[in-house]
Amino acid sequence: MVIVRLRGGLGNQMFQYALGKRISEQLNTPLKLDLTTILRVKKKEGFTYRPYQLHIFNVEESYLINPKTIRFFNKLHLHFIVEIIKGIKLLGKKKVKEKTFTVDDNLINSPLNNALYSGYWQSEKYFSDAEASLRLDFSFKESLSPQATNILEKIQQTNSVCVHMRRGDYVQNNYFVPMSSDYFEKASTYINDHIKDPHFFIFSDEPQWCIDNIKMDANFTVVDFETEKIKYKEDLQLMASCQHFIMSASSFSWWAVWLSGVKNKITIAPKQWFADQSIDVSDLVGSDWIRL
Structure with missing residues (x-):
């Protein structure tokens, strides 16, 4: 299983999904989206929070935790329960965190399975091998108004x-x-x-x-x-x-x-x-x- 943590606006979410899609294809393993960070909306001066926005596309929407569950506990100010659920689901999973803005070649050549990927991954080099499938995933669900x-x-x-x-x-x-x-x-x-x-x-x-x-x-x-x-x-x-x-x-x-x-x-x-x-x-x- 490959898990990508989503954060930021639509463009950032697309980069994160694209990395996960390429790795999931390379390793022939399922892709899960971690929305626990992006759905925890809180006010912070100088920072604009964005909701989950990939739903406009025909992407593979399979989640680490069901978004309805996350929103339910967040609404009750019980985010710690979401953290407990997440901790259980991530037991035994490795965490790969983006260290620099430049591309990590090891991540391209030897990605880890059974891992959570946390970062922005803003380079086409991370997903160029999956371009054909990504263009299908990033097709728009609805026609224009x-x-x-x-x-x-x-x-x-x-x-x-x-x-x-x-x-x-x-x-x-x-x-x-x-x-x-x-x-x-x-x-x-x-x-x-x-x-x-x-x-x-x-x-x-x-x-x-x-x-x-x-x-x-x-x-x-x-x-x-x-x-x-x-x-x-x-x-x-x-x-x-x-x-x-x-x-x-x-x-x-x-x-x-x-x-x-x-x-x-x-x-x-x-x-x-x-x-x-x-x-x-x-x-x-x-x-x-x-x-x-």
Whole structure:
């Protein structure tokens, strides 16, 4: 059995699931998802908690502990019971913890069975061998809403460029780097120099800020719409439908690029991914990406 502990937002959860899927296939053993950390929601200044979000995909949802059980005891403020159950289920299991941001080759060549994997695992090297099955797993369960479908039609009719402006917690978080207007200006100039008649589709967790502040000497649309469906799922599906990409330093951006089936696309990413410039992101970024 392979167990992966999920934490963070959708992009992080996808990286964690992808690692587990590849190891489970390599070792021919079941994959279990540990939701005990991600479902324990508590307020902490400067940190944004995300719920379990992989349910938007056709992933293999098999859990270490049933999510209903975790939520039941958490609601009663009896999280220690969840910890006891988890401790029993993890008896005899090894724990593999991510030590650095760079790829651990031993984990690729000689993964451990009967183990819990705890980390972020943000590199395609960890799961490239399982790409075919992951593309099936990461297919969307539901079709787009009528509102999102209207935007998709426009994306498909133009030389579409996905521009992801991650703001929200990035603006005040000392760990990440919110992208400057200078970065997006340089990136859009690069696209204009290499693509005929591009249309920029701007996606953001703060679309109103983009409407109020973004001015571009090009055709652009700030994607802002109401939907009865899951908004982040709709955004990711639309982003992945674009032909070219201007990324933020975000795993959500990363997966939009990966999910895109377009060949020979231009992908622009920031040179600085984290506030701490000593963090080596060479295993995270694509070899053909343009860094600005």
